[in-house]
Amino acid sequence: MNTWRGTSATGRMLLLAVLLTGLTTFMFLPLLALDLTDQGIPTAQAGFLVGLLSFCGQGFSLISGMVVDRFDSRFVLAAGFVLRIAGYLLLGLGLADGTHMGALVAGIAVIGVGGSLLGMSIKTLLVRDDSVPRREMLALRSTFVNVGVIVGPALGALLYPFGFDYVLAACVASHLLLGIRLTARPVQAAPPAGSPTVASGRQVPGSGESWARWQWGPLVLVGVAYWAIYSQLNVVLPIAAKELTGSAAAISVVFTLNGALVVLFQYSLLRHVFRKAGTRTLLALGFLAFGGGYALLIAFSGWGALIAFVLPITLAEMLISPSLDEQAVRAGSLRRTGLALGTMSAAGALGSLLGSGLGGYLLGSLHGGGLWLLISCLSLAAAAFCFLLPKGSPQHA
Incomplete structure (x- = not known):
């Protein structure tokens, strides 16, 4: 694929991060309500916990966007990975400790916020990458997300017979390795804000197209x-x-x-x-x-x-x-x-x-x-x- 070959090394790593985080998310998400109810949690509470995950992920997005603009990309990525790993561990602790509701709520909320930081920082870095046209980069990102949507539940179903802990362990391991790989090396920076174009001659976001509020x-x-x-x-x-x-x-x-x-x-x-x-x-x-x-x-x-x-x-x-x-x-x-x-x-x-x-x-x-x-x-x-x-x-x- 021409766009993949033309994408910078950092862009490729970010797209792989989209794929792997999507895989792990859809490994555990379809099984979450099932495992909660199997642990004896009432369906109403299980529904609340699943809804809380979505709320913290999407509801925090506006703040995540401002954080991404303000702080170094590696710091935001690292924070997202750390929060996600901590959330998975808290969730596992809550399920192991007699379904302790406090740990479950905290774990799911932290997973949602960490996912918001991760998703927003990766998407922002991808659209700032000038190695390929922005529209094609966004299309590639959407494709990689949907690979995770399709394959993730199947992987989760394979692991679930061994126990939900194995699913959570796979999530922790993948985020740990991916976080080290992405944050241990500099993330490609965007062109200077005052520059209307980049060396390739392509426009960058916001160049010459200022909107009224x-x-x-x-x-x-x-x-x-x-x-x-x-x-x-x-x-x-x-x-x-x-x-x-x-x-x-x-x-x-x-x-x-x-x-x-x-x-x-x-x-x-x-x-x-x-x-x-x-x-x-x-x-x-x-x-x-x-x-x-x-x-x-x-x-x-x-x-x-x-x-x-x-x-x-x-x-x-x-x-x-x-x-x-x-x-x-x-x-x-x-x-x-x-x-x-x-x-x-x-x-x-x-x-x-x-x-x-x-x-x-x-x-x-x-x-x-x-x-x-x-x-x-x-x-x-x-x-x-x-x-x-x-x-x-x-x-x-």
């Missing part, structure tokens, strides 16, 4: 809308998939197919098909794909409808997710890259919270085609709203 409002709203719609895959779709097919395993098929498609086509789609498209065009096309996917469920049912639904939904994810990050980086300055990305992650946290709450309510109020029609209409409205964003020019840096 009010223009952040539409971008944040687009981010909230994306995650509110996307969160229905975790709220409404698991129930709807079972009703459509009669199989409780249907939602697993959806996520497996979704992840596989992203891994196979994310990079090629943005590198070859939409290379010259502006980000707001990609965002609008993504929301149109969302609308089309949910519209399919209005008139059709069964496995065929569910598989057909996955295709436009995956297309929407591949277009919108990296485009939001690219648009956010463009809107900020080089010194505030972390803050820009953190703002979009915070918008994602808010959108997920709103989408989960509204999705659960609407599932009980609307039935069948009415719910899908509403989501489709919201998607079309979001597509139109994307054109309130500044047009700018297609980014190749």
